[in-house]
Amino acid sequence: MTVPIITIDGPSGAGKGTVARLIALELGFHLLDSGAIYRILGLAATNVELKLDDVDSLVSLSNSLELSFPYDAESTQIMLNGASIGDQLRTQAVADAASQVAVHPPVRDALMSLQRRQARAPGLVGDGRDLGTIVFPDADLKIFLDASVEVRAERRYLELIQSSQTVERSVILRDLEIRDVRDRTRKVAPLVPANDAHVIDSSDKTAAQVAADLRDLCQAKGLA
Numbered sequence: 001m002t003v004p005i006i007t008i009d010g011p012s013g014a015g016k017g018t019v020a021r022l023i024a025l026e027l028g029f030h031l032l033d034s035g036a037i038y039r040i041l042g043l044a045a046t047n048v049e050l051k052l053d054d055v056d057s058l059v060s061l062s063n064s065l066e067l068s069f070p071y072d073a074e075s076t077q078i079m080l081n082g083a084s085i086g087d088q089l090r091t092q093a094v095a096d097a098a099s100q101v102a103v104h105p106p107v108r109d110a111l112m113s114l115q116r117r118q119a120r121a122p123g124l125v126g127d128g129r130d131l132g133t134i135v136f137p138d139a140d141l142k143i144f145l146d147a148s149v150e151v152r153a154e155r156r157y158l159e160l161i162q163s164s165q166t167v168e169r170s171v172i173l174r175d176l177e178i179r180d181v182r183d184r185t186r187k188v189a190p191l192v193p194a195n196d197a198h199v200i201d202s203s204d205k206t207a208a209q210v211a212a213d214l215r216d217l218c219q220a221k222g223l224a
């Protein structure tokens, strides 16, 4: 049985996670935070002191992950092998490790079935970089959510200081620019909009405004 799938791809800080949760909540769909999968792998690899280019070990680590993303109106939880992971994925170091493990094609392949397994009735809203292009190429609705790098850096800054992390705005901006280049130019599954994606720029919009745009698109597709 095929289930309806909505994909929201785009660079870090474009607001994908919040918008994905708002839409999933409205439709009663499951949620997939694919960035969290790469972050968990990056964190796990760092914890056991694996080199971030040790592809064989990263693949076997990938095969041991089982994840789900229960959520409510306020937040999304990340459950790894049955236990909730707290805020430890939201650091710059983990984001950078995630972006580094994500460049290896065998690692991406190993994480594919884990992501596809999340597509269960009554439907799925997923956010990431390549969900509309590679993971779910037949998705019912594809969004590419973008924003200027300055706006995205400011959002990340506010997010990090809210979770009591000490960070410099300029460091976040530089890290985002480095990560953007790596994500957009990697050979496999680069960050690009799918041909049939609706591109939305969220620079001057709140998450609620973007969610309203998506609601209209869902209605036009008969998904809501």
Ligand code: DC
Pocket: 012, 013, 034, 035, 036, 038, 039, 095, 098, 099, 102, 127, 128, 129, 130, 131, 179, 183
């Ligand atoms: O969305 P995020 O910031 O949590 O993602 C962290 C990193 O994971 C990102 O820099 C690239 C990688 N990633 C990816 O390669 N493919 C995805 N579908 C999601 C994330």
